Amino acid sequence: MRERPETIKAVALLSGGLDSRLAIKVVQEQGIAVYAANYVTCFCTCTAKGSCKSEARRACEQLGAPLKVFPTTKEFLEIVKNPKHGYGRNMNPCIDCRILMFRKAKEYMEEIGASFLVTGEVLGQRPMSQRRDAMQLIDREAGVEGLVLRPLCAKHLSITIPESEGWVDRDKLLSISGRSRKEQMRLAESYDMRDYPCAAGGCLLTNEGFANKVRDLLAHKDADINDVALLKVGRHFRLPDGGKAVVGKDKEQNLRLLNLARAGDRVFRPHDHLPVPTALLRDSDSEEETVLTADLCISHSKLRTEPFILVETYKYEAPSEVRVITAKAIPRERIDSLRI
Numbered sequence: 305m306r307e308r309p310e311t312i313k314a315v316a317l318l319s320g321g322l323d324s325r326l327a328i329k330v331v332q333e334q335g336i337a338v339y340a341a342n343y344v345t346c347f348c349t350c351t352a353k354g355s356c357k358s359e360a361r362r363a364c365e366q367l368g369a370p371l372k373v374f375p376t377t378k379e380f381l382e383i384v385k386n387p388k389h390g391y392g393r394n395m396n397p398c399i400d401c402r403i404l405m406f407r408k409a410k411e412y413m414e415e416i417g418a419s420f421l422v423t424g425e426v427l428g429q430r431p432m433s434q435r436r437d438a439m440q441l442i443d444r445e446a447g448v449e450g451l452v453l454r455p456l457c458a459k460h461l462s463i464t465i466p467e468s469e470g471w472v473d474r475d476k477l478l479s480i481s482g483r484s485r486k487e488q489m490r491l492a493e494s495y496d497m498r499d500y501p502c503a504a505g506g507c508l509l510t511n512e513g514f515a516n517k518v519r520d521l522l523a524h525k526d527a528d529i530n531d532v533a534l535l536k537v538g539r540h541f542r543l544p545d546g547g548k549a550v551v552g553k554d555k556e557q558n559l560r561l562l563n564l565a566r567a568g569d570r571v572f573r574p575h576d577h578l579p580v581p582t583a584l585l586r587d588s589d590s591e592e593e594t595v596l597t598a599d600l601c602i603s604h605s606k607l608r609t610e611p612f613i614l615v616e617t618y619k620y621e622a623p624s625e626v627r628v629i630t631a632k633a634i635p636r637e638r639i640d641s642l643r644i
């Protein structure tokens with residue numbers, strides 16, 4: 305037997321969704337002091353508004369658990385580019401992602417003198433990372449074998465160190481499995497937990513449309529965080545010479561595009577305050593693609609039936625060198641063939 309710590313601490317991976325909240329609650333009920341770890345990446349559905357992070361914060365306030373937020377965008381982006389264990393249904397590299405999270409949680413566990421990790425995983429709930437073999441692989445590669453307690457489905461899994469050491473009572477753990485969420489709902493009711501957003505997770509990489517854009521991006525360049533941020537704004541087009549055009553959908557997006565523009569980009573703005581969207585042309589110096597981007601601006605404006613419209617354009621690094629292009633709308637089939 306290991307020496308029993310005076311106060312037993314555990315680090316719980318917290319998404320802000322229901323399952324991780326329930327897992328924390330089940331472990332807290334056994335007198336364990338739980339410290340929550342939340343991970344934020346540029347692929348979180350709600351990073352822009354900060355709601356995932358604030359959900360985690362709100363959950364921790366309700367649960368009385370201290371929260372540590374880990375910004376993992378840089379490391380995670382490298383994983384998305386080349387995941388050792390491949391992708392799920394879309395571009396979600398769930399196994400490598402969990403390994404990264406567990407490694408970070410382990411470091412935090414050691415830093416604060418905690419004894420084990422807790423997750424809200426349910427056996428069989430997610431096809432890629434919540435299978436028995438995948439859970440074992442993740443624990444092994446993250447160096448946390450035997451240290452991960454999954455309270456919601458613990459009775460389906462092998463005994464972990466916190467159970468064998470008597471830090472937690474296995475009899476009080478649960479045996480939930482599968483995709484139905486009925487048991488979790490019932491448990492939430494019994495704990496009087498009522499609002500729990502993000503229950504199904506908040507990862508853009510599982511979204512088919514977004515995953516297509518990521519796939520296209522990675523096929524064309526060694527993308528960075530700005531390239532990923534750009535994927536969340538506007539309509540995206542892959543042009544004939546390999547450049548990328550992005551056309552804003554509304555005022556907010558037009559502004560966001562201007563904020564994301566950087567050296568090398570060509571910016572397209574309305575001439576004379578005409579109702580034409582803002583656009584960016586990235587990774588291209590092609591004249592054909594410059595004119596095509598101006599045409600795409602008109603094609604997505606109220607003025608698309610006009611024979612021609614003037615559009616201003618300049619290189620980001622030379623904003624005073626404005627050029628005016630005579631642009632016109634292009635046929636729908638051509639637009640569709642360029643759309644990512």
Ligand code: SF4
Nearest residue numbers: 396397398401402507
């Ligand atoms: S869905 Fe996204 S955040 Fe969740 S494990 Fe998979 S890759 Fe990671």
